[in-house]
Amino acid sequence: MTVSTKPTTAPGAQGTGTPTIWLDGKWCDRSTATVSVYDHGLLYGDGVFEGIRAYGGKLFRLGQHLERLYDSAKAIWLSIPMAPEEMAAITEEAVRRSGIAEAYIRHVITRGVGDLGLDPRKCPKPSVVIIVDTIKLWPEQVYEAGLNVVTAGTPIPQRESLSPRVKSLNYLAHILAKIEGIHAGADEVLMLDSAGSVAEGSGQNLFVVKGGRLRTPPPYAGILKGVTRDVVIEIAAHAGYPVEESILNRYDVYTADEAFFTGTASEVVAIRQVDGRVIGSGKAGPITRDIRARFQALVRS
Numbered sequence: 670m671t672v673s674t675k676p677t678t679a680p681g682a683q684g685t686g687t688p689t690i691w692l693d694g695k696w697c698d699r700s701t702a703t704v705s706v707y708d709h710g711l712l713y714g715d716g717v718f719e720g721i722r723a724y725g726g727k728l729f730r731l732g733q734h735l736e737r738l739y740d741s742a743k744a745i746w747l748s749i750p751m752a753p754e755e756m757a758a759i760t761e762e763a764v765r766r767s768g769i770a771e772a773y774i775r776h777v778i779t780r781g782v783g784d785l786g787l788d789p790r791k792c793p794k795p796s797v798v799i800i801v802d803t804i805k806l807w808p809e810q811v812y813e814a815g816l817n818v819v820t821a822g823t824p825i826p827q828r829e830s831l832s833p834r835v836k837s838l839n840y841l842a843h844i845l846a847k848i849e850g851i852h853a854g855a856d857e858v859l860m861l862d863s864a865g866s867v868a869e870g871s872g873q874n875l876f877v878v879k880g881g882r883l884r885t886p887p888p889y890a891g892i893l894k895g896v897t898r899d900v901v902i903e904i905a906a907h908a909g910y911p912v913e914e915s916i917l918n919r920y921d922v923y924t925a926d927e928a929f930f931t932g933t934a935s936e937v938v939a940i941r942q943v944d945g946r947v948i949g950s951g952k953a954g955p956i957t958r959d960i961r962a963r964f965q966a967l968v969r970s
């Protein structure tokens with residue numbers, strides 16, 4: 670999907686601006702953006718979402734994110750009531766109005782308002798929400814020090830039930846895994862698929878580095894195909910690091926020279942330890958740092 674990503678004009682400096690929400694055609698702020706308790710997104714998690722960043726007021730990989738949003742909606746039989754081009758234009762306008770240059774944008778499309786039964790035919794119109802705000806998952810020093818990660822006992826959903834490729838409003842497995850990590854005193858979790866192969870983090874994709882090669886689980890393994898993951902694969906190819914999409918198990922992670930997570934909110938973040946095994950030097954390794962630096966340069970280019 671090709672969507673123009675025109676720089677928005679007059680963005681504020683980082684930290685300035687006002688959270689701005691577009692809700693079914695109305696411009697709102699945090700206090701006025703409210704949805705019905707009969708919305709099936711709330712009652713049943715019936716909907717899809719996206720998370721996008723803007724750097725310097727310019728949306729990063731908007732086209733790819735919207736393509737995933739529309740594909741996710743199609744997979745759950747949800748028809749988004751506007752064309753991707755219109756969604757892109759409203760998103761750009763929302764970022765411009767917010768005045769937030771370093772923004773995090775959340776799109777939420779729900780089945781809409783219905784009755785208390787789960788029949789989606791009772792929901793005549795999907796609800797569309799676009800939130801422009803900011804996000805900060807970890808303090809800056811974590812990107813150099815690396816995350817302490819544990820494997821969660823909760824696997825990601827089986828790929829033939831609700832495909833992990835669908836970015837749906839059903840995030841409970843990932844949230845349960847995250848809570849396990851919090852109880853274990855870890856920064857983040859590694860989630861396995863139902864066969865025990867390594868899948869992803871609670872909101873990130875995983876890469877390991879061994880002998881100068883990058884390895885990451887393939888999308889068909891049952892992961893969310895991250896936009897940042899795709900960007901990192903491009904960056905690595907450009908930088909001359911071979912990349913292999915292959916099934917990984919925890920042994921591959923424990924014995925890696927380096928490991929890192931990727932995600933829109935997380936960007937590129939090093940992993941220093943997994944299940945008590947120190948990864949490589951126990952801090953961001955040279956290839957992770959190089960990929961992160963190239964990523965930072967790319968998002969601002």
Ligand code: PMP
Nearest residue numbers: 872873874893895896897932933
């Ligand atoms: N996996 C999951 C489960 C996620 O929620 C996310 C965040 N969207 C990712 C991976 C990373 O995807 P992206 O790089 O597109 O943000």
